Amino acid sequence: MNLTFAHFPFLSAILLSCVTGLVLILLAPGDRKGLIKGIGLVFSGITLLLTVILFCSFDRTRGGLQFVEKIPWVKPFGISYFNAVDGFSLPLLLLTGIIFFTGVLTMWELEERVKEFLAFFFLLVTGVFGFFMSMDLFFIFVWYDVSLFPMYPLIAIWGGTRKEYGAMKLFLYLLAGSALILPTIIFLFVRSGLNTFDVVSLMQPGTFTSLDQRFAFILLYLGFGILAAVWPLHSWSPTGHVAAPTSVSMIHAGVLMKLGAFGILRLAIFLCPEGWQYWSQVMAVLAAIGIVYGVLVGLRQTDLKYVVAYSSVSHMGIVGLGLATVTVDGLNGAVFQMFAHGIMTALLFSSLGYIYDRTHTRMIPELGGMSRTMPVISIYFIVGSLAAMGVPGFGNFWAEIIVFIASFRTYPILGAIAVAALVLSALFMLRVVQKTFYGPPNAHFADLPDVRFGLGLPRLILVAMMILFGLFPWLMLDVIQTASIPLIGGLP
Amino acid sequence: MIVPYGHVLILAVMSFAVGLVCMVARRNLIMLLVGVEIMMNGAAIAFVGAALRWQLLTGQVFVLFLIGVAGAEVSVGLVLIVAAYRKTESLDPDTYNLLKW
């Protein structure tokens, strides 16, 4: 694994812009809401810009770890402040930047306790960025918990349906996941005998025995799998989604669930490759069940947010299936799907958040004919659901196709089941679209305003991203391949 | 030794046990103190027997200490009991259950 050290600490700059924004928000007086929102917008914009520049300046021919920053911190335990970017984390950093910015824009109309909300939001995103960038196990765990903690107040204070229950369930369940992860990290630290928490050193072949790897892999898989909505550990997700306010749902489904999948990739797969191969069939079965199950349960839901939440469970199953194939294509598809699904689900939540803000209901039987009342926001939602169904022209199509090809090659039956789920997901999304947006308009909501350009901007950005990577998928795949090919090549 | 060491110890244990039961199983604070006294007496017997067994005067000195300490402790204990009685008009230890969850 070749390391390219950074001339300019780009990654720390990204973290710094989030932290500076956080500090400025905390210092600003609580009643100057416009000022606070402005600070939030500016700093999330700066962060987005930095991630885009990072994405473009990643050297695709060299690959390996780039923009490396390594400063030893606690020498007796081998803990160092080690940030780096590789083909796997780069798309996710870009994703976080995009959803951060669009999330802040989506909450533009918030009036209640804006300062606290944005402070927690910035803290959350800082934790997420740190997680994706870090190559030191200790810091990875710290950032995981930093990103976890703000979820509780964000949902419990600004949330909706059953917010206390949802916040508690989400927080405790994810904390249970971290209770599985921390001992395993310590286990790995002790068993390696190298006295370091550094991923790069630990991933050298021969560091761990085969048995250790299998043991550690399953624990890490289950621990991160809770966050990645692996069936049957997924049930915190729908409850949490429904309870959370709109931007938090966007971050939750768009980024946080990817944190789990990425955790599996960065920790379990990088450090325990033999464990990965050993457990891959179990992973594949669970993923396939998740794909079909998410859709089947979603068919019966009447709350729009539950619908999108269960569709997320299903799509994360596709990520899991890609990871389970132990092939280059599978990894490519899985990471691409992480990116594409994140954008799509953020779009869906953002659009339905707008509708909810105006109509104060998310129940499908009460809505109807929204296309006539609010055509523009309806188009955004419908575009999002088309992407969810795997219609070509959006990035999701390519991600799903690559995962299906890879899984069909390795597990033909499971691959066929996953493909068959395409029909079910089409049924499920089309039914929702029909009942909510088509049909005669509901007189109750007949004179609600449609989204103006300013408020529609976040959704527009998300749609543009989906189409961009749908038409030019190589922009993303070239990046991912710099990491997936060496990883599979180095497998025993 | 006229009395075998083991017998002395048995006497000590019995005395200790009597004191324990009296302390634990009575519903009167003063009996609690009485129990403590009896237990200490049991310990004293054990010390005397040990002194006799190993022909050391240390054990007997310890018993003298014990008698003094027991006296001091009982007086402090009685003062506390009197204060507690004045507060709650009850000598039943079960009434003092403010540490209940």
Next chain:
Amino acid sequence: MIPALIRDLNLALIVTALSLPLLSFGVISVFTRPHPRVSAAISVGAVTSALTAVLWLFAMNRHMHQPIAYAGRWFISGKVVICFGFLLDPTSLLMLTLVALISCLVQIYSLGYMAGDPGFSRYYAFQSLFAWAMMSLSVSSSLLQLYVFWELVGLSSYLLIGFWYEKFSASQAGKKAFLMTRLGDTAFLIGLFMVLINLGDLNILALDSAGAAARMSPFMITASALLIFGGIVGKSAQFPLLTWLPDAMEGPTPVSALLHSATMVAAGVYLFLRLFPFFSHSESAMTVFLSISTVSMLMASTMAMVQRDIKKVLAYSTISQLGFMIMALSAGGYFAGAFHLTTHAAFKSLLFLCAGVWIHHYGTNDLFDIGRRGGRRARVPMVCLIVGAGALSGVPPFSGFFSKEAIMATLAALHNPVWVAAGLAGAFLTAYYTFRMVFIILFPRDTEGEPHADAAGHKRTLDRLMHGPLIVLSVITLALGFFKEPLKIFLLTRQEFTGSGAVGHSGVFYGSMALVFVGVAVAWFEFGRKRSPRVGFVERVPFLKALFSNRWYLDYVYHKMVKTVLDGTFSRLSAENERLAINGGLDLFARFTVASGRVLSFLQSGILRYNLMVLFAVVTVLILFFWIG
């Protein structure tokens, strides 16, 4: 790429032809939604220019001997190489021309038909989207690329069928169309993956070559052929996925004319044409295809015999004719299938557009109503209807006669009486139901005096916009038959397309001719004569009438399957599992923790005695432990 474009005129033309409708879609969707006339102008302009480019391309390459292929690597992911390119050979050029021409005519017709509709811009945006997707499908060079455009065509169909979305039945029909074709597409995708994994390449030229057959085992070829055919069954509405097409008639009539008769549903047949050499390697698969298409053909014809709705008659007729085409192809008749595809596109869209004129004026789809209100007095549609009906039934000298003759010859060459009998029965039924429709309108009872043409000037322009394409299509229908030989020479330039059965067996030929005239005669007898009862011979048998009207209860089966099996069983079980087992289990765990806390809290009684007892007991145990241990 730009220098290459300028150097190579073919490439330049094809890229222009494809990008113009796409640009039109983009521009209309984003910018000109509030300006309907501008949108229509952009769309019609784009498609006409595309048509010009395509005609030029066709003319330039009319003597081509070798297919021209352009391919570029789009992206690579591990072992999967996705290429993007254009394949220009006679079949694709023919399809491209057909699509461009009919799209152009339909868009011009829509200027009249859809005038005044609030969604005018949206309609033209979707029409442009469809034109782009269908044309790109025709020239796709790899199977995956074809699949991408196949899905996009399905998407435009969904959007256009549910165009009047405030009507529940319209959005329902759109959803049904999308889902049924998706079902077929799933099989298509699995077949595609099988080919990719076994062959490593999805390029159509590579698939059709002899090398492909050598590299794949016969079982693999049959399996993947059957699966890919699943997509054809869905898209071309063959049995058992045929019920979406009649429901798709909820969309505006020009949409029915373009998508659901001439082009989109023909995409399935086109796929068959593309993969004809590949499919031919598997005898058993071809027999299965033949059976399915025969069943569809006959079933749909029976359903058409009892319909009162003019569009539904034409929809069932489309299913039936597609069945004919696939029968021909499965029997080895490449040219017969391709020729019938072309002639059918012309006369079926003609029939739909004629129906559209009446629907637009009278606001009703019902045959008897149209007849009663004086439909026959609209001369242009009436004449064109008769022309189209003649072609559909296979009456000489219309184009349909020549293409049907080719199909019957192919079937006869199989030397199997079953298929020939089916084909003859089909010919009879087609003639019967077609002329039933014609005679109901042509010879109505109790006419009301309702004038057809209005005096207002703008109405007349709109009428002329609608009549123009009708006349063009009638001319094509009349003339196309005489181009059979030149087309044949054009299409069959490659060695792989053998067995086109040039010489017709006289017995079968005269038999089918006779049956056609018998069918017309029966229709005349029942519907045309002055004192006819106007009840079909099938309608007299109540059981048959019920069976055919209810689409052989296929919809009933589907509805039951979705409701009972899917919604009732799987979905309900999963949701209950979610609620009780998974969430309930978690809640139970949480409640258990809280309850055990409550139980354990009894230990904290605050009673001193108990604490003391525990203290002494523990100390005793410890002492014993250390003393004995």
